[in-house]
Amino acid sequence: xxxxxxxxxxxxxxxxxxxxxxxxxxxxxxxxxxxxxxxxxxxxxxxxxxxxxxxxxxxxxxxxxxxxxxxxxxxxxxxxxxxxxxxxxxxxxxxxxxxxxxxxxxxxxxxxxxxxxxxxxxxxxxxxxxxxxxxxxxxxxxxxxxxxxxxxxxxxxxxxxxxxxxxxxxxxxxxxxxxxxxxxxxxxxxxxxxxxxxxxxxxxxxxxxxxxxxxxxxxxxxxxxxxxxxxxxxxxxxxxxxxxxxxxxxxxxxxxxxxxxxxxxxxxxxxxxxxx
Amino acid sequence: xxxxxxxxxxxxxxxxxxxxxxxxxxxxxxxxxxxxxxxxxxxxxxxxxxxxxxxxxxxxxxxxxxxxxxxxxxxxxxxxxxxxxxxxxxxxxxxxxxxxxxxxxxxxxxxxxxxxxxxxxxxxxxxxxxxxxxxxxxxxxxxxxxxxxxxxxxxxxxxxxxxxxxxxxxxxxxxxxxxxxxxxxxxxxxxxxxxxxxxxxxxxxxxxxxxxxxxxxxxxxxxxxxxxxxxxxxxxxxxxxxxxxxxxxxxxxxxxxxxxxxxxxxxxxxxxxxxxxxxxxxxxxxxxxxxxxxxxxxxxxxxxxxxxxxxxxxxxxxxxxxxxxxxxxxxxxxxxxxxxxxxxxxxxxxxxxxxxxxxxxxxxxxxxxxxxxxxxxxxxxxxxxxxxxxxxxxxxxxxx
Numbered sequence: 001x002x003x004x005x006x007x008x009x010x011x012x013x014x015x016x017x018x019x020x021x022x023x024x025x026x027x028x029x030x031x032x033x034x035x036x037x038x039x040x041x042x043x044x045x046x047x048x049x050x051x052x053x054x055x056x057x058x059x060x061x062x063x064x065x066x067x068x069x070x071x072x073x074x075x076x077x078x079x080x081x082x083x084x085x086x087x088x089x090x091x092x093x094x095x096x097x098x099x100x101x102x103x104x105x106x107x108x109x110x111x112x113x114x115x116x117x118x119x120x121x122x123x124x125x126x127x128x129x130x131x132x133x134x135x136x137x138x139x140x141x142x143x144x145x146x147x148x149x150x151x152x153x154x155x156x157x158x159x160x161x162x163x164x165x166x167x168x169x170x171x172x173x174x175x176x177x178x179x180x181x182x183x184x185x186x187x188x189x190x191x192x193x194x195x196x197x198x199x200x201x202x203x204x205x206x207x208x209x210x211x212x213x214x215x216x217x218x219x220x221x222x223x224x225x226x227x228x229x230x231x232x233x234x235x236x237x238x239x240x241x242x243x244x245x246x247x248x249x250x251x252x253x254x255x256x257x258x259x260x261x262x263x264x265x266x267x268x269x270x271x272x273x274x275x276x
Numbered sequence: 277x278x279x280x281x282x283x284x285x286x287x288x289x290x291x292x293x294x295x296x297x298x299x300x301x302x303x304x305x306x307x308x309x310x311x312x313x314x315x316x317x318x319x320x321x322x323x324x325x326x327x328x329x330x331x332x333x334x335x336x337x338x339x340x341x342x343x344x345x346x347x348x349x350x351x352x353x354x355x356x357x358x359x360x361x362x363x364x365x366x367x368x369x370x371x372x373x374x375x376x377x378x379x380x381x382x383x384x385x386x387x388x389x390x391x392x393x394x395x396x397x398x399x400x401x402x403x404x405x406x407x408x409x410x411x412x413x414x415x416x417x418x419x420x421x422x423x424x425x426x427x428x429x430x431x432x433x434x435x436x437x438x439x440x441x442x443x444x445x446x447x448x449x450x451x452x453x454x455x456x457x458x459x460x461x462x463x464x465x466x467x468x469x470x471x472x473x474x475x476x477x478x479x480x481x482x483x484x485x486x487x488x489x490x491x492x493x494x495x496x497x498x499x500x501x502x503x504x505x506x507x508x509x510x511x512x513x514x515x516x517x518x519x520x521x522x523x524x525x526x527x528x529x530x531x532x533x534x535x536x537x538x539x540x541x542x543x544x545x546x547x548x549x550x551x552x553x554x555x556x557x558x559x560x561x562x563x564x565x566x567x568x569x570x571x572x573x574x575x576x577x578x579x580x581x582x583x584x585x586x587x588x589x590x591x592x593x594x595x596x597x598x599x600x601x602x603x604x605x606x607x608x609x610x611x612x613x614x615x616x617x618x619x620x621x622x623x624x625x626x627x628x629x630x631x632x633x634x635x636x637x638x639x640x641x642x643x644x645x646x647x648x649x650x651x652x653x654x655x656x657x658x659x660x661x662x663x664x665x666x667x668x669x670x671x672x673x674x675x676x
Contacts, residue, residue: 016318017318017322020315020318020322021322023308024308024323027308030299033326077478081476081481081494082494124535125459125533126462167326172327173293173295173296173326174295176322177322177323177325177326177327179328
């Protein structure tokens with residue numbers, strides 16, 4: 001069996017384990033379930049896979065009202081009735097009124113595509129199970145036309161979830177699972193360099209020290225994530241803040257911490273540290 | 277045997293299913309373990325363990341199995357050395373292309389057959405179980421025990437492990453998890469069409485079109501929505517401490533269920549008196565009468581508590597010794613009032629039904645239909661709330 005291998009991209013660095021998990025999922029044609037802290041790049045992973053394997057990407061952002069059916073297709077009855085009434089289109093054919101959803105389009109695609117099902121845990125508790133059927137068989141029937149569509153090739157399915165407990169076992173059994181751990185300092189330094197290639201070494205060192213110090217404060221309720229760190233560095237550089245100043249104070253803290261109480265906690269802890 | 281690892285993981289409490297295991301076998305056939313124990317470690321984890329909470333369990337099981345520290349699975353150093361350092365490089369992708377991937381049934385049959393035949397160590401080659409090579413089985417150190425089939429392997433037989441496994445799965449008192457509770461609560465719904473007309477009513481549209489001689493007039497109707505309003509009252513008294521986790525799960529399932537029209541929760545201590553709490557850490561709350569004004573007979577109430585207290589806490593005014601103020605009315609009066617205000621209400625008791633004859637529990641049972649806080653009990657309670665199971669009326673022996 002031959003398959004192109006996912007190696008991450010210039011903009012997206014992966015750990016060896018994540019890389020393997022992606023390749024196994026692609027080769028075994030199983031959905032890849034990704035969990036991890038917010039801001040660890042779960043959603044961006046699908047983009048990176050698409051870019052690395054040179055495939056198109058289809059995104060399906062799940063909301064609390066999402067139904068498995070609308071991922072496949074929706075039949076636009078209202079449009080058809082409207083057209084029937086005003087008679088400006090041929091309405092005898094149902095097909096133009098079938099609107100395919102992301103899953104439907106992924107299964108119909110001529111070329112293999114990457115399908116991202118983002119934040120699957122947001123939907124109803126039974127949603128993942130409803131999805132299983134179509135993902136397993138990779139075919140679906142449009143009841144309005146009686147046509148059954150069989151996928152030419154299985155899409156690469158990437159599913160992200162924030163919630164640990166709500167996913168049904170039958171669904172989990174079919175997935176390849178990977179948990180994106182929060183990056184260690186070394187990997188984080190590499191990630192930062194991808195976004196800020198010319199960041200000064202001493203500044204980066206200080207920034208990371210502060211960042212992990214903040215994350216380790218127990219009282220901080222919403223811990224800053226990678227994307228916030230990258231924004232913070234952008235702010236620091238634009239503001240011309242030096243490494244020494246980061247040591248002494250906490251500039252642009254609002255970029256890192258989004259809760260009023262967390263900012264207070266950080267300031268107090270910082271003063272405490274200065275006193276000692 | 278390679279299969280031992282499967283049973284070993286299961287014996288260690290990881291619920292690896294056969295489907296997942298066969299997926300792993302398939303991945304090994306395709307060469308994803310790359311003859312490398314570390315790669316096998318993460319490969320097996322991504323296919324067998326689906327909750328990060330179980331990663332630690334997996335790590336310990338993996339270490340125990342492959343380091344041979346567990347007394348039941350002694351692996352000698354030579355075997356480990358062989359696994360860590362396979363003699364042959366893994367076959368190239370081109371080699372793999374040449375191998376037809378047999379279907380899983382066939383693969384499983386071959387696998388077992390070969391395990392029976394094999395008597396010694398193999399590196400490379402295309403048939404035997406070992407490292408390197410292109411045999412479908414045991415590549416990449418994934419098959420430490422392949423050798424042990426003919427060797428001096430000690431330890432429990434798979435049958436024994438399987439036996440232990442079955443025993444565990446048959447346990448009737450399985451713990452309710454959030455998802456199961458969520459599913460049980462999901463059945464609690466009354467679908468009604470109310471509110472703004474948003475969805476097309478096809479039947480009515482066809483009907484009017486027919487009446488209007490084919491002139492189409494789109495008719496819209498409100499969407500069917502769940503109109504259940506749920507009130508959850510949870511006892512957080514001291515005697516409830518052993519059941520705290522269960523109550524937390526029930527609470528989080530109800531809180532997360534998105535299908536209720538409204539969801540309210542309050543906490544109480546031992547029994548409902550004139551105040552109910554929304555925050556137990558700081559004992560913040562509001563008068564019970566305020567809640568009673570808010571709810572009406574369209575609400576469903578679930579009370580959770582052991583109903584286990586001194587009789588006077590339930591029957592006498594001033595019985596609630598926990599509070600600085602004296603309760604003017606007995607707990608039972610408050611409970612009766614709640615039940616009258618909200619007839620569709622049930623009591624879930626985490627204590628086993630065999631002790632329900634105890635005085636206070638029995639008294640509470642006269643006010644509310646009581647069910648055990650188990651999956652079955654919750655199901656029955658939901659049936660009562662939906663009206664698909666008769667609800668016993670309040671026995672009005674108490675002042676309301």
